[in-house]
Amino acid sequence: MKPLAICFLALLPALALAQDKPKKLTAGAIQIEPIEVGDIVIPAEFRYAIYERLIQRVKADGEFKQVLRSGDRSAQGIPDLVVLHTKISRFKQGSQTQRELTTVTGGTRVDLTATVERKSGGVLLNNDITGRVRFFGENLGVTNDLAKRIAKVLKENF
Amino acid sequence: MFKSACVLTILAMATLPTLSAQFVPSTAALPDGSIPKCRHLIGLGDIKSQQGGTLGVKNGSLSFDGGKSQQATIPAASIDDVVLGSEVTQAGGKTGRVVKTAAMAAPFESGKALTILLRTKVDILTVVYHDDNGALHSTIFAVPKGLAAGLRTQLITAGAHASPLAEEAQK
Numbered sequence: 001m002k003p004l005a006i007c008f009l010a011l012l013p014a015l016a017l018a019q020d021k022p023k024k025l026t027a028g029a030i031q032i033e034p035i036e037v038g039d040i041v042i043p044a045e046f047r048y049a050i051y052e053r054l055i056q057r058v059k060a061d062g063e064f065k066q067v068l069r070s071g072d073r074s075a076q077g078i079p080d081l082v083v084l085h086t087k088i089s090r091f092k093q094g095s096q097t098q099r100e101l102t103t104v105t106g107g108t109r110v111d112l113t114a115t116v117e118r119k120s121g122g123v124l125l126n127n128d129i130t131g132r133v134r135f136f137g138e139n140l141g142v143t144n145d146l147a148k149r150i151a152k153v154l155k156e157n158f
Numbered sequence: 159m160f161k162s163a164c165v166l167t168i169l170a171m172a173t174l175p176t177l178s179a180q181f182v183p184s185t186a187a188l189p190d191g192s193i194p195k196c197r198h199l200i201g202l203g204d205i206k207s208q209q210g211g212t213l214g215v216k217n218g219s220l221s222f223d224g225g226k227s228q229q230a231t232i233p234a235a236s237i238d239d240v241v242l243g244s245e246v247t248q249a250g251g252k253t254g255r256v257v258k259t260a261a262m263a264a265p266f267e268s269g270k271a272l273t274i275l276l277r278t279k280v281d282i283l284t285v286v287y288h289d290d291n292g293a294l295h296s297t298i299f300a301v302p303k304g305l306a307a308g309l310r311t312q313l314i315t316a317g318a319h320a321s322p323l324a325e326e327a328q329k
Contacts, residue, residue: 044241045282048296069293100273
């Protein structure tokens with residue numbers, strides 16, 4: 001009887017954690033829209049590199065059966081489709097040379113809000129995400145970091 | 159340790175002229191208007207990121223030739239926008255990166271001098287297009303400085319759409 005009680009007590013934290021774990025969302029397909037910039041000045045190559053890298057990452061993760069691009073006509077016939085919108089709230093372009101010379105300055109940073117909506121309407125997710133290049137690599141490397149973080153959020157929630 | 163670091167630095171410095179000559183892009187386009195020593199950054203289907211190759215406009219399409227199984231074309235009629243940008247980046251490709259990493263061992267952070275010596279300015283060419291299904295695609299290339307504008311003009315002549323450049327819009 002005593003060992004049984006000890007086992008039960010030992011399992012309690014695990015049970016509590018399992019109950020706290022949020023329920024995952026479900027969707028068979030995701031459509032990724034291009035980055036919205038609003039009033040923020042950001043070079044076109046950053047905008048489109050984020051879009052392309054995001055598609056690559058989400059496809060590679062395999063969370064969704066279908067990953068569709070913006071404007072894809074085949075999205076019309078998919079009932080459980082969600083749409084990913086991203087809007088930039090801040091952009092700071094650094095310098096690769098400055099980063100490599102000083103180590104602490106010259107970083108590139110992009111802040112954005114990622115929103116996942118059902119096709120029929122209704123927001124499922126809304127997260128603020130920041131991408132950075134701090135030490136080595138080209139400024140465009142920030143797009144890779146950002147796509148990685150957005151894909152991680154999708155993976156955690158779907 | 160100090161001695162080996164010094165040797166490394168000297169070796170790295172000695173390779174610099176070769177590296178510069180080999181990797182800093184020349185500013186001449188080929189007679190047919192295509193541009194060698196371009197670098198594909200992202201967006202062209204199965205073509206690897208950082209793949210080098212020749213970019214040109216042939217038979218009404220933008221073509222990228224990066225050697226065996228690394229070729230792609232985009233019909234000019236499907237291009238919605240061609241945007242120019244610029245970026246200061248590291249010259250020397252993978253070799254440059256290896257030399258720079260090796261030079262980190264140099265004493266008194268003297269290896270950082272390589273960062274200044276091994277830098278180059280490139281044009282960034284962003285091509286936005288749609289496929290037969292209406293899906294939005296984009297592809298980005300690093301092009302030797304001063305040559306992307308000519309390629310943009312060739313694409314517009316071939317039938318690509320392009321929003322006016324900032325300086326054109328100001329006129």
